[in-house]
Each structure stands twice: as C-alpha cells, then as structure tokens.
Amino acid sequence: MSHYEASIREPLVLGDKSYHDITEDIAKPIEGKANKNWYIAFYISLAAMLWGFGCIFYTVGTGIGVWGLNKNIGWAWDITNFVWWVGIGHAGTLISAVLLLFRQKWRMAINRSAEAMTIFAVFQAGLFPIIHMGRPWNGYWVMPIPNQFGSLWVNFNSPLLWDVFAISTYLSVSLVFWWTGLLPDFAMIRDRAVKPFQKKIYALLSFGWSGRAKDWQRFEEVSLVLAGLATPLVLSVHTIVSMDFATSINPGWHSTIFPPYFVAGAIFSGFAMVQTLLGIMRKVTNMEDYITRMHIEYMNIVIILTGGIVAVAYATEFFIAWYTGSPYENYTYLSVGAATGPYAWAFYSLLFFNILTPQILWFKKIRRSFIWSFIISIFINIGMWFERFDIIAIVLSKGHLPSTWWRFEPTFVDVGIFIGTIGFFFVLFLLYARTFPVIAQAEVKTILKSSGEFYKKRLAQGIPTKPTIVIAEKKIIEVDSSDKNIKE
C-alpha cells in the first residue's frame, strides 16, 4: 500500500527508531529497577493514602457528623471530589475511544496512560458514593437483588441509582477496553522476560496472545466496537453525574445545559490531568521521543477547545439566570450570590483558573512549552475542583428559604479523605508505571513508518522506504546528508 501522508504533518515518533528500539524503550522501566525518586514519591503517596484511609475509618466508625456538612449543605467535599475524580477519568476514554473514532494517530503514545488514569480515577470516585452514606454497610441495597423483604426493590427514578449503574458500567468497560489493548504488550514483556517468575506473571496477564493475523483482525474489530460503545458511554456517564444536580429544582442546579457542559468540563479537566502526568512521565521514563512537543500541543488544543465550550456554558448559565427573571437565580449566579457572597473567592478562583489562565494557550509558544503546559494543567485541575465546589456548595448555601441559608466549613476529615484519594491515585499510578507498558508499543509500531521522523525525512528526500525493515541496527543510513544517495 502506497503511503500518502502530507508533508506538513509533524512526526509522531522522533529519532531514527526501529521496531526493536520501541520495544526496548517501553520495556526498560519494567525490566529495570526503581530509583530513589520513585521510592520517595511512592512513600509520600502511600502515607497520604493511609492517612486518607484512617479518615475514612474514622468517618464510618464515628458518623458523617465528623465532616463539615450541616443540615442544609448535605453535599460538599464528598460529592465535589466524586465529580472531580469522575471528570478526570473521562479524558482516558476520550483519548482511547473518541480519538480512535476520529483516527487521530497521536493518541497512540498517550492512550495507555490515559486509560490507566481513567481506571485509577474512577476507583477514587467510586469511594465517595459509599463513604458519604450514613450507613455504608447497607450500601448493597442499591442493587436490584431479589431479597427476603418481599422482594423490596430500588426506585429507578433516582439519578443516584443511575450513578451506580453508570459508574460500575464505566469502570468495567474501561477495564476491558484497557486490558484488551494490553494483551500484545504483555505478550511482548512475557517474551522478553528472563526471570521465570516475571515470565509466569506476564504469561498470565497476556492470556496467551500469539499475534496471529486472525487475532489481530479480531483485535482491531473489537477495539473499534468498544470505542464505538465507550464514546456514548463516556458521554452518558458524566451526563448522569450531572443529572444528580440538574434533575433537582434548586436554582443553580436545575439547568438543562448541565449534561453536555459537565461532559465538556470532564474532558477539560481530564486532559489537564493527562498533561500533568505525562509531563512528568515522559521525563522520568525517558519517553521523550514518543510523547513529543506535538502531543503536548495537541492536548493543549483539546484543552482550549473544551475550555472554550465550558466558558460558553458559563456564559449561557449567567445569561439565562438573568433571562429567567427569577430572583432565586440571582443568589446563585453573578448578580448577588456567587460573585459577592461569602464564597466569592471560590467563584473568582474558578474564573481565574478555568477561564482566564487557559487562554494563554492560544499562543503557540506557550502551547508547545512543557513547563507552561504543566503549570496550566495544574491550574485547570484546581479550577475544575472549584467549579464542582461552587456548583454544589454555593447553591446549597443559599436555597429558596433565607432561614435555611448556611455556610459550609470543611473539617480535617473532609480534607484528609481528599488527600487520601490523591495519595491512593498516585500509589496506583506509580505501581502501574513500573509494571505496565506505559505506551502501547503495538500501536506505536503501526505508525512508525508513516509518522516516524526518520521515515518522513526519507520520504521527503524521495528515498523509497519500503525495504527499510532491515534497518534493525542503528545509524546505517544518514538521513540528514544533503545528497539523496543511500550510504551504506
């Protein structure tokens, strides 16, 4: 098959990599030993996680009253963190599913880690619906299971029940999608393993993948079908999360734009988190040739786009709040509530972190700068946390009846659990980075000859690239030489 990639497309794999180089680069962190920095990061995360678990046990053992909630503000940090973590998870599915449907080759270097991030983030999110229950030991009652109470069932009208189905389906489908993609990569690690124990483990994980043509054909079909299913899933999951609020009658919550706006916000914050993680990972695992400046730039473009959608949604919310003529809406949005009330600082933080600062990504220099992308990505995650906090806490703090107006102050347990989930997340992610192939080598190998820097240069120089499978040893061919002859 002839190849027709436009010359103005940037290469996706830098350097003159061979297939073997890709394998080596990706297997290295798994086959090597962890360094001191990894252990430092791991132990810090572990400590945070254990602290968080302590706070969770304390909450469950003592009662929800140890949190800062009160009888008017029944949801605050718990659900804020829940929505925040679910939102972060969405970028993983977006990268692996939506970008696959749109045939974006640049996703190949980032999809593995983005999906891992999804799964670990959904773990964290999944904690909150359980621990924020007053009686978490009765949590299994949300399942429609035939029982001895005369088959007492759940009411399917509650978005909180939809959440149960949404999140559990989302986690299972993401896990299957991720694992399917891992099979050829685990097989690669298995085939390289020298230690018998390691070989055994990866043989188990890779399900006997042998990479025959029929297997690959089915593999591709399954990926496509799963991507087609995961795309509506990712939209519906955060839609259902948004309906926890939008189906209510609270001014500031009851808004029809919530479904797509939450989804856009989820992609926005999720991409920011991918940016944060990959910004570090590309350095510490030496993946600079795979996660390039261009990947960072493309992610930033997605961030600007979704950030723009979110900004339009904010503007719409403000506009319609005025447009309704309802005085209650004013307590929630700009005119008297959010912008001037006791939570004004949270409101302005949201505007600053979410709308204002990401705008500098319009400048190409900043978009392509690692350090700026890193800073902005952290800003966005702070901003998106505030977005959820503002939606939840500000609205609940000023309801219809002025005698119910109250404020929310978090306790150390609220904060401790949140820190704990961050620790837990990083524990999982750090373990993942040491044991899993962080880049889908099988996928990157499919684009090496069409989008690798080396091959693109040869193509530009008019040198046929067909027989170049032989270049297993490096530096046989010097690409940059001015004459077009192949030097051997």
Next chain:
Amino acid sequence: MYQFSGKLKIFSLALIIVGALGIAFSFYSGSQLTVESAKEIIANQSHGDSHGSAVEGTHSTTKEHDTSGSHTSDGNIDKEMSAHGAHGDDSHAEHVLHQLQNRPWSAFYVALFFFLGTTLLVLAFYASQRVAQSGWSIVLFRVMEAITANIVPVSILMLVFIGLTVGHFNHIFPWMAEGTFDPSSENYDAIVDGKSWWMNVPGWAIRSVVYLLLWNLYRWFIRKNSIAEDTANDGFKTYKKNYNASVIFLFIFMITESMMSWDWIMGLDPHWFSTLFGWYVLATLLVSALTVIAFVTIYLRSKGALPQVNDSHIHDLAKFMFGFSVFWTYLWFAQFMLIWYADIPEETTYFLARFNEYKLPFLGMVVMNFVFPVLLLLNSDFKSIPWFVIIGGIVILAGHYVDVFIMVMPATVGGQWFFGIPEISALLFFLGIFIYTVFSAFSKANAVPTGNPFLEESAHFHYYNIEHRGEGSADH
C-alpha cells in the same frame, strides 16, 4: 469543470416560481382572514376532540403555577396564558385570528431558518475540517464551499424578514407586540419587561444583522482564499491564513450560534428558557448539514464531477450523520427529560403545548431522527452505499425540518397548525434557491482544491473495510 446543466437550472427556477406563487397565495389568503372566519374555525374545532382539552391542560398547570410558583410575589402573571382563562369569545377569536395570520409567516420562517441554519452549519463543519487538518475531506471542500454559497441569498431573505418583523408586519415574536413594555397598556407583560435589557427591538435587530454579517464575511473570505490556495504555491502561506481565519470563525460561531438561537427561536416563546437550547439547535442543524453535504456529494459524484471521491468518503459522511443523529437525540432527551423530571411549571408549559397539540410530529421526529438512522446506518457496509445513505438522509432531513417546525409553530400558530400549501411552497422556494446557488457556485471553481497540502491524503483515502465498487483497485 462541472457544467450546471440546463435541466437542473430550469428545475430549480421552476421550484422557485412555484414556491413563490404558493407563498404569495398563502399570504393573500391569510390577508383575507377576519374574526368571523376565526370564529368559524373555532366552531369547527370544538366538534373535534383534542383541541379543547389540550388547551384546558395547559391552563390548569398555568394556574397552579400562578398560585404556587415563584412569580406571585412580584405579580408577574403569564399574561397570554391566563388571558385564556378569563376571555370572552371575542378575544379568543381574535387570538385564533392572530395565529391564523401568523401561519404563512411561520411557514416561511421555518423553511428560511432551516435552510439558513443548515447552510451555516455546513460552513462551520467546513471550518472545523480545516482546523482539524483532516485528511479525508479535502476532496469534498469544493462541495462544501458551493453549499455555503446559499448563505448569501438566505441571509438577504433573512434581512428582509427581520426588517418586516421589526416593522410590525407580522406577530411572529409576541414580545414585539405594541404595549408589551408599557405598564399602562393592557398588553403589558411584566416578565418580558424584566428582560427588556435583552428583548428589545433595536438590540434584536442589530444583533441579527451582526450575526449575518460575520458569517457572510467568513464565507466570502474563505471562498476567495480557498480558490487562491489552488494556485498560490507560496509555501502554504495562503493555507495557513485560511487555517487562522477558520479558527477565528469557529470561535465567533460558537458564540453567535447560541445567541442566534436565543434571539430567533427561543424568543418566540418569551416566557420560556432553557440553557441547553443553543446547543440543541446546533445539533439539529449540524445533522441536517452533514446530510446535505452527503446528498450534494453523491449527486455530483454520480454526474462524474468528483473523480476523487470514493465510497470511503461517503462512508465517513454517513458515519458523521449517524453519530450526530445520536448526539442530537442525546441533547433532545437531556433537555426534555430534565424539564419533565423537575416539572417546574414555567418550563413545562413549553413541552405541554407541544406534546398536546403536536403529538404526532413531536414523537414522529424522535423516530425519524433517532430510531431510523440508528437502525439504518449502523451497518458499515450500508454506510458506503449511496442510495442507502440517500434513503436514510431523506428521513433525517425531514425529521429535522419537523424539529424546526416544532420549535417555531407552537409559539406562533399554536393549535392552528397544518402542513399544507404555505409550508410546502416555502420549502420548494428555498429548495429552488438552494439548488440554483449551490450548483452554479460549484460550476464556477475547480472541483479539486489542488493547493491543499492534504489533498493527496484525501484523494487516496481508504477506510479499511470499505470495498470500492466499480473503481480501479490501484489504491487498495
């Protein structure tokens, strides 16, 4: 170079003439209406079963809202609605007369908005393809550009419509009625008066003109520079200029589209509001736009005018039609379900009126826009068969016309709706204009955008499981 055939030209002109005659007839018979004829219609309708009870249904909720809802405190009572409750026969007849008089205007407006919006979304899709540096759709660029040529005549007609509306030649926008903002008038509407910072005639007219200007400006610029790109040979300088223009346009589009839908459609029901509305309108127009692109592409390809377009391109278009049909349904359901679930009276009246008086089109449109495309276009093989895409597309286009119809009609003609001469002739009129402008624009430029850096990718685009029927197999 494509030749705009004489047959097609005559056909389109015939459509315009027939449509114009039908429109003229509708307006003429509309102007003949009197209160007497309205009374006659009411008398006829009271024999029927649905109308009376439907109106009753609307009232009971409205009243409930007035006593328990939020507006009692400031004395804002839904004037138009509660007026029904207390009216005598004469004011009812007058109300029905207004609805009857609105019908030719509304029929024209529905078709106008449908064609304007669809053309606009083709322009936005085209811009998005440039910005995304897509590699498959380059050979369709000239098709999309030709379709966007339609934005000029429909914008002019829209300007005329805006002028006539502002000049009080119709009652399409209830808030433009005399005395709405005057507390001493019997027409005074406190709710609308509270929105006068947004809902005022000069503001509305200026905004409307600005939207049209901005969209036309981009279309004029990009068409000129897209053709310049063919021969530019300047190291992609022109290409980059077009890229930047498209980014700016999409930015402006995202904002103006929402505002346009508030001004032109949501304003028809001045008491009602929904935050999602702008994006919902976007989705309906986007599906229509993709379908129109597929139609024109399939037609031109069948005439041999698009030598580089293969079945994979059709397949991609059909995939977009399928995907965004589902997206439309998602937004439709989100808006409907959230309002149904919370059941806040000032929002629910919107769907109550539609569900009671427009049951068949309201439910039928969900079948046409969701069930049908999902069943038809899920199969990968079917998506690359032109006649199959045409069948699916006809239903999709009809379904989205009905969607616009249901957005407009209940607010303007209420229960007096019908799909008859005014609606059909307005559709034919705009279809004629569409065919004439689109195909003459297509015949005026090179069918292949030769200067685009992604042209080769697009020309050899091949989706892996699509077999190209009746083509050479060189690129397989």
